[in-house]
Amino acid sequence: MLNEDTYDIARDCGECxxxxxxxxxxxxxxxxxxxxxxxxxxxxxxxxTVTWAGDKMDFVGSVVSGxxxxxxxxxxxxxxxxxLLLPSDFxxxxxxxxxxxxxxxxxxxxxxxFRKQPFEDMMNRTPHIAQRLLExxxxxxxxxxxxxxxxxxxxxxxxxxxxxxxxGRRDAALHMVGREGPMVFDLPLTREAMADYLGLxxxxxxxxxSALKKDGVIVLEGKRHVxxxxxxxxxxxxxxxxxxxLLA
Amino acid sequence: MLNEDTYDIARDCGECxxxxxxxxxxxxxxxxxxxxxxxxxxxxxxxxTVTWAGDKMDFVGSVVSGxxxxxxxxxxxxxxxxxLLLPSDFxxxxxxxxxxxxxxxxxxxxxxxFRKQPFEDMMNRTPHIAQRLLExxxxxxxxxxxxxxxxxxxxxxxxxxxxxxxxGRRDAALHMVGREGPMVFDLPLTREAMADYLGLxxxxxxxxxSALKKDGVIVLEGKRHVxxxxxxxxxxxxxxxxxxxLLA
DNA sequence: AGCAAGCCTTGATTCAGATCAATCCTCCCC
DNA sequence: GGGGAGGATTGATCTGAATCAAGGCTTGCT
Numbered sequence: 257m258l259n260e261d262t263y264d265i266a267r268d269c270g271e272c273x274x275x276x277x278x279x280x281x282x283x284x285x286x287x288x289x290x291x292x293x294x295x296x297x298x299x300x301x302x303x304x305t306v307t308w309a310g311d312k313m314d315f316v317g318s319v320v321s322g323x324x325x326x327x328x329x330x331x332x333x334x335x336x337x338x339x340l341l342l343p344s345d346f347x348x349x350x351x352x353x354x355x356x357x358x359x360x361x362x363x364x365x366x367x368x369x370f371r372k373q374p375f376e377d378m379m380n381r382t383p384h385i386a387q388r389l390l391e392x393x394x395x396x397x398x399x400x401x402x403x404x405x406x407x408x409x410x411x412x413x414x415x416x417x418x419x420x421x422x423x424g425r426r427d428a429a430l431h432m433v434g435r436e437g438p439m440v441f442d443l444p445l446t447r448e449a450m451a452d453y454l455g456l457x458x459x460x461x462x463x464x465x466s467a468l469k470k471d472g473v474i475v476l477e478g479k480r481h482v483x484x485x486x487x488x489x490x491x492x493x494x495x496x497x498x499x500x501x502l503l504a
Numbered sequence: 505m506l507n508e509d510t511y512d513i514a515r516d517c518g519e520c521x522x523x524x525x526x527x528x529x530x531x532x533x534x535x536x537x538x539x540x541x542x543x544x545x546x547x548x549x550x551x552x553t554v555t556w557a558g559d560k561m562d563f564v565g566s567v568v569s570g571x572x573x574x575x576x577x578x579x580x581x582x583x584x585x586x587x588l589l590l591p592s593d594f595x596x597x598x599x600x601x602x603x604x605x606x607x608x609x610x611x612x613x614x615x616x617x618f619r620k621q622p623f624e625d626m627m628n629r630t631p632h633i634a635q636r637l638l639e640x641x642x643x644x645x646x647x648x649x650x651x652x653x654x655x656x657x658x659x660x661x662x663x664x665x666x667x668x669x670x671x672g673r674r675d676a677a678l679h680m681v682g683r684e685g686p687m688v689f690d691l692p693l694t695r696e697a698m699a700d701y702l703g704l705x706x707x708x709x710x711x712x713x714s715a716l717k718k719d720g721v722i723v724l725e726g727k728r729h730v731x732x733x734x735x736x737x738x739x740x741x742x743x744x745x746x747x748x749x750l751l752a
Numbered sequence: 753a754g755c756a757a758g759c760c761t762t763g764a765t766t767c768a769g770a771t772c773a774a775t776c777c778t779c780c781c782c
Numbered sequence: 783g784g785g786g787a788g789g790a791t792t793g794a795t796c797t798g799a800a801t802c803a804a805g806g807c808t809t810g811c812t
Contacts, residue, residue, distance in 0.1 A: 328653045330743055336656040338649035349642055356646060383631060390638045393645060394597055398604060400648035401586035405576045407655035408584040408703025412799065447760060455656025460799055462761055479760065479807090495578055660769065695790060708769055710791055727777090727790065 267297065272368070277344035278318040279392065282384040290382075294374045298367045300324075306347070306359035306367070313355040315369045316348030322365035323444045326357045327452060337453040339396070342426055346392055350376050362444055407455045410495055415454040416464040417494035420474065424484055439484040468493065515545065520616070525592035526566040527640065530632040538630075542622045546615045548572075554595070554607040554615070561603040563617045564596030570613035571692045574605045575700060585701040587644070590674055594640055598624050610692055655703045658743055663702040664712040665742035668722065672732055687732040716741065 269275060269288050280291055297320070300306055306324060307313050319341050326339030338357060341347060347359060347367070370378075379385045406418050427441040443450075447465075451458040468474045473493055475483040484490050491497075517523060517536050528539055545568070548554055554572060555561050567589050574587030586605060589595060595607060595615070618626075627633045654666050675689040691698075695713075699706040716722045721741055723731040732738050739745075 326649075328649065330653070330657065331745065332743075334657045336653040338652045351639065351642075357649070380631075383628075383634070386631070386634055386638060390634060390641065391599065393638065393641045394599075397641060397645045397648060400645060400652065401574075401576065401605070403652060404586045404648065404655055405578070405584040407652055409578065409582045446758090457800060458760080459762085459801080463799090466761075495580075497579065694788090705770060706790080707771080707792085711769090714791075 269295075272320070274318060274320055274344040274368075278368075279346050279385055279388050280318075282388045283382070284384070287382055287384060290378060291370070294370050294378070296369055298369050300361040300365040300367070302361055302363050302365075304361045304365075306361060306365070307355040307357075309355055309358045311355055312353060313348055314372050316346070316350060316372055316375055317367045317369035319343050319345050319347065320366040320368050322361060322363045324359055324361050324365055325445075325449060325453075326359055328357055335452050336455060337449065338400070340453065343430065346389065348372070350379060350389070362449065412454075412456055412460050412464050413467065413493065414495045415456060416450075416461065416468060417473070417490055418496070419450060419454060420468075420482065420484070421487070421490050421494050421496070424482075424487070424490070439487055441482055443480045443482060517543075520568070522566060522568055522592040522616075526616075527594050527633055527636050528566075530636045531630070532632070535630055535632060538626060539618070542618050542626070544617055546617050548609040548613040548615070550609055550611050550613075552609045552613075554609060554613070555603040555605075557603055557606050559603055560601060561596060562620050564594070564598060564620055564623055565615045565617035567591050567593050567595065568614040568616050570609060570611045572607055572609050572613055573693075573697060573701075574607055576605055583700050584703065585697065586648070588701065591678065594637065596620070598627060598637075610697065660702075660704055660708050660712050661715065661741065662743045663704060664698070664709065664716060665721070665738055666744070667698060667702060668716075668730065668732070669735070669738050669742050669744070672730075672735070672738070687735055689730055691728045691730060 269280070269292055272278075275281070280288060283291065298317070300322075309328070321343055324341040324347070325337050326341060327335050327337045329335045339345075341359070349356065350372070379389070406415055410418060423443065424439045424441055428439060445453070447458045447461045450456075451461045454461065465474075465476070469476050472485070473489055475485060477483070517528070517540055520526075523529070528536060531539065546565070548570075557576070569591055572589040572595070573585050574589060575583050575585045577583045587593075589607070597604065598620070627637070654663055658666060671691065672687045672689055676687060693701070695706045695709045698704075699709045702709065713722075713724070717724050720733070721737055723733060725731070
């Protein structure tokens, strides 16, 4: 299972769906050309592990499509998700030889990879890449801090509502859907993965989702297909300021 | 109280205690010279607020001495600390006009500040600054993710032990103390601030500290002065791998 | 069709940490 | 020396989420 990843033929950066959001977003045509030289695609199946915490990691890359999770595990098996990687998100840390976290493909996943050394060399020559990476890292830091508030201070119901609002918002951003009308999306995570994200048990996740459904905050079709009739109501349940968020 | 900060005369970067760890760590003499032109020092008293979340923030800077906290507050008053700023840590985000969090001086605090615009201009000209800032931001992101595990999955006792081990380790790094002999330091935080950091109540913090003391994991002299007779024992209580950490 | 494996839901019970409440200690100010 | 404020401790009780436990619903395999 581990070595099932296949190596695609390279695709054109110009057609890349994440072209304007990934590390390469600020690159000029000639810089893109250079990246093109060292890039390669890798596919992972749902459930497959991309990297194991502590293992040597000789590449970095961007999620092109699909979803992956970043998790940390204690010796006794308790696990906490520390990041949710969506298309355009960057994986790996320049300047470090080993992976800090487990990265697991939650859905089928396509990544645009660069061998670490050439990428680092190029980063040193190309301020546009370093600039963009700094910007992305600062955004991730903000997201992590936002999540610390969720983990430390919110109730189980608020945690679920927070997760739903984040997924809904990101999904809307990705599909460039207009603001009006109900928000509709599929949950990309199992109940267990949600629990790992939220510092809850899967039973509590299930119960709170049922409760939100009973109260009409969300509408469920099957176990994964979610409709949010009133997004501000959801934000309210999440304990967030119900303004502000609309323009992110 | 708010405007009590005083403006010092500039000090020499060459003598700066955080010279080798701050954003300027990689700068050459001439680059340092330029920074020197635009820097100014600001002092804050213990308890004073450095920035309010949402307010315009027209400077960035480094903590030179003292300790500050980064906190997020919900409308109903629940607060979560999302960062602990020690000497050499950087405050503010280039490219953003408003502060994202409350920054409060926990002890008397000295900061080395730069007006935002000149600093950003200089950052664009000086890769050494951007590189160092990226590195520091990646480190902070790792710390934030470490903290997510603490908040999401650790028990109250483990949380306290984790906090003590982090403070102890940072303090040891700052004072370059050898590995052997008991670790000794003063807690820079009130019980309430610890609670805000750990997602607990102050009563629980107090109880768990008492318990660790009773069990001989820590020795307390007064309410703030802590001795750790056996650091590995503490790491064990924190639920961390008791190896690994020694070289950070 | 029949069965097993994943995933999810729901119920009963327990327990860690929150909440409510009283007291203590230390430092400072009058 | 008395009083008060801020921080810390400790006790009693409550409660939200964990834990333990039993099924249910899909999907895929034989």
